[in-house]
Amino acid sequence: MARLPPGALMQRAVAGLVTVCTRRILRSGGYGARVVVLAGAGNNGGDALWAGARLARRGAHADAVLLNPEKAHAEGLTAFRAAGGRVVAVADAGEALAGADLVLDGMLGIGGRGGLRGDAAALAELLAAGRTAGAVVAVDLPSGVDPDTGETPGPHVVADHTVTFGTGKAALAIDPAAAAAGVVHHVDIGLAPYLPEPALTVLDDADVAALLPDPGRESDKYSRGVVGVLAGSAQFPGAAVLAVGGALHGGAGMVRYAGPDAVATEVRQRWPEAIAGPSPDTVGRVQAWTIGSGLGDGRGADVEAALAAGLPVLVDADGLRSLPSRFDGPALLTPHAGELARLLDVERAEVEARRLHHAREAAQRWNAVVLLKGSTTVVAAPDGRVRVNPTGTSALAAAGTGDVLAGLAGSLLAGRLSPLDAGSVAAYAHGLAGRRAAASAGYPSAGDVLAELPAVVRSLRGAVGAG
Ligand SMILES: NC(=O)C1=CN([C@@H]2O[C@H](COP(=O)(O)OP(=O)(O)OC[C@H]3O[C@@H](n4cnc5c(N)ncnc54)[C@H](OP(=O)(O)O)[C@@H]3O)[C@@H](O)[C@H]2O)[C@@H](O)CC1
Ligand SMILES: Nc1ncnc2c1ncn2[C@@H]1O[C@H](COP(=O)(O)OP(=O)(O)O)[C@@H](O)[C@H]1O
Numbered sequence: 001m002a003r004l005p006p007g008a009l010m011q012r013a014v015a016g017l018v019t020v021c022t023r024r025i026l027r028s029g030g031y032g033a034r035v036v037v038l039a040g041a042g043n044n045g046g047d048a049l050w051a052g053a054r055l056a057r058r059g060a061h062a063d064a065v066l067l068n069p070e071k072a073h074a075e076g077l078t079a080f081r082a083a084g085g086r087v088v089a090v091a092d093a094g095e096a097l098a099g100a101d102l103v104l105d106g107m108l109g110i111g112g113r114g115g116l117r118g119d120a121a122a123l124a125e126l127l128a129a130g131r132t133a134g135a136v137v138a139v140d141l142p143s144g145v146d147p148d149t150g151e152t153p154g155p156h157v158v159a160d161h162t163v164t165f166g167t168g169k170a171a172l173a174i175d176p177a178a179a180a181a182g183v184v185h186h187v188d189i190g191l192a193p194y195l196p197e198p199a200l201t202v203l204d205d206a207d208v209a210a211l212l213p214d215p216g217r218e219s220d221k222y223s224r225g226v227v228g229v230l231a232g233s234a235q236f237p238g239a240a241v242l243a244v245g246g247a248l249h250g251g252a253g254m255v256r257y258a259g260p261d262a263v264a265t266e267v268r269q270r271w272p273e274a275i276a277g278p279s280p281d282t283v284g285r286v287q288a289w290t291i292g293s294g295l296g297d298g299r300g301a302d303v304e305a306a307l308a309a310g311l312p313v314l315v316d317a318d319g320l321r322s323l324p325s326r327f328d329g330p331a332l333l334t335p336h337a338g339e340l341a342r343l344l345d346v347e348r349a350e351v352e353a354r355r356l357h358h359a360r361e362a363a364q365r366w367n368a369v370v371l372l373k374g375s376t377t378v379v380a381a382p383d384g385r386v387r388v389n390p391t392g393t394s395a396l397a398a399a400g401t402g403d404v405l406a407g408l409a410g411s412l413l414a415g416r417l418s419p420l421d422a423g424s425v426a427a428y429a430h431g432l433a434g435r436r437a438a439a440s441a442g443y444p445s446a447g448d449v450l451a452e453l454p455a456v457v458r459s460l461r462g463a464v465g466a467g
């Protein structure tokens, strides 16, 4: 803002917002459309009023509801009125919304804190009650969500689309706020050279492709990394089969399974390429351990033996009951919300409401990377770096998919990825496998997800031309 004429950034944002509305949402391109602008007192309201003005100039019929008429964005309001826009009282908002084709939610943007109050909350309530048939387009963010955490501290707008400016925001990536954003459209307003290091990042195909291990010409099965899997039990033998399956597709040169004979037999039957032995001490040397999926109770000594090796470790599920007070080597913990709630002694709902906060807190407390699973997978490192996985799908909400993820991420650890990279790359590939599995199986099982991993890895590696 300091380097540009006043209002220039806002005009860039507004131009992008109007383009999305006219090209992607309003079939008529704006002409004849009924637009309702909900405008708060800040610049978010300014964006929405300017957009309303531009749409009115294209032939839309535009109404604006001002939350705080004395403090409304002055230039935006003048432009809106000059273009033929009409200001309606909050009390008449219901009628205007009922006939709208497009609602521009400009109540609150990145300046909002603490959920909507008063008239703003009442307007969000009208939208939630289905009082408009129009598309709800949030300007920058759905009003009322917390911009930087993905939390929804109170009433908020639930949008069909969000047009966001300059850079992504945590609220657009992390549930529950992200669930309120609908389809997200990014508008570049030229901020990139001036932005600081991001507080969190979202990987894309090319990032993941660059991180995936690439077997060199002179690699052998040991140099590619050997992963040990301490998982499964008489009660949950399938967890061992699925975790070993995930591990076999994550690039490690060998998978060693440690567990009871009966389970090892099932593992070998499904995966003859896996090596098996009864315990971590006897199964042979590894470069990383995946510990815990379906392990059940009473294997504390085995867990301790695997942890004592001082190698990079992934700890999942039942293994999370035997954590040391702090890790001093590379560690990746993969709890779901219920498991993290137990670790932190809070309610599960609290973890789901504040995913970023709780993942960060656990990462600090255990000095480990924490991959919190669920509708948004958040991977938080103790040094403060956070990655949010963009590929998740509720198709993964099926028993055993977590075991596949644990094996896959452990394999990447053995391939010498850092816990942050291993966790975020595994979550990314796992999400894509879930999507592919849903496309072919409808309601995929964990086995279906596992079966798609090779195609996912092949296509990601193809993205960098790997052989
Ligand atoms: N930065 C950029 O480069 C660009 C930014 N741009 C745009 O600016 C937006 C940010 O604008 P902003 O900073 O004026 O804040 P904004 O989101 O309008 O909210 C502040 C107002 O809300 C009020 N308020 C707060 N909490 C509330 C609550 N819970 N319930 C009710 N009211 C509440 C608060 O009142 P106060 O607390 O001060 O009394 C104040 O009046 C950004 O999201 C983007 O759209 C673009 O133009 C492109 C360039
Ligand atoms: N609603 C959802 N949206 C996206 N992913 C989900 C959802 N629910 C669960 N998942 C994913 O499914 C997997 C389930 O793992 P987990 O809870 O450990 O199950 P299990 O122990 O049965 O394998 C995780 O990768 C998690 O992120």
Ligand SMILES: [K+]
Pocket (backbone or CB within 6 Å): 044, 105, 106, 107, 108, 109, 138, 139, 140, 141, 142, 143
């Ligand atoms: K908004």
